[in-house]
Amino acid sequence: MYNILIAAGSAVAVLLILLFGFKLAWWSSLLIALALFTGVYLITLRLIMKKVMVSIEAAGKDLQAQRFEKAIRGLKDALKYGKWQIYVEGQINSQIGSIYYIKRDFANAFPYLEKSFFKNWASMAMLAICYMKRQKKDLMVRTFEKAVQWSPKEHLLWNIYAYCLNECGESTKAKEVLEKGLKKMPGNPQIKENLELLGQGKKMKMRSYGDLWFQFHLESVAAVQKHQMAAMGGRMPRRKMVRR
Incomplete structure (x- = not known):
């Protein structure tokens, strides 16, 4: 430097x-x-x-x-x-990659996320999800492991990690990840609830995180739109009428 x-x-x-x-x-x-x-x-x-x-x-x-x-x-x-x-370059790459990712421009997001700052857990999680969607589970796990190593107190990160493993058919490993998360944050209600749900063979509940969860685009566009409508009181946004 x-x-x-x-x-x-x-x-x-x-x-x-x-x-x-x-x-x-x-x-x-x-x-x-x-x-x-x-x-x-x-x-x-x-x-x-x-x-x-x-x-x-x-x-x-x-x-x-x-x-x-x-x-x-x-x-x-x-x-x-x-x-x-x-570390300045990594931090800026994290910001750029995250913006592209949130816009669903995953192709442009990926090269910037690859150069993300390792302590930026959100961009690291986005990178791991990109690997998952590219059928590169080993790289996904490696990226998540690095993220939780440097950000062990982010309970959403632990839940996203477990969610992705569960989506990949690795429910046992997903439970192991949540158990590790509980050791870092004993009694955390979100981790505890999802661990119990996986133990019962049910889907994890992530929507309580709101926009923080939906920005990772792990649910369908319809689910995101439903969440946005609920936040607006169930009303669709009004559109201005254009007179001709």
């Missing part, structure tokens, strides 16, 4: 000047060089992250206004900062 290289280059240059130019003791020179490295690194980190946050906040406003393409363009432009700071 550029900021590390800049900080390291500055520190090495100062170290050599102090050692051979000013004949300073090696331990004093090293301490000064390390302090300089830390200072330069933190300053460049702050500057870069400030620019990244401006791009992410602008994308968030565009998403709220349903300007999806503009949000994606802004985030893609921010990818240039990935060369400056570690």
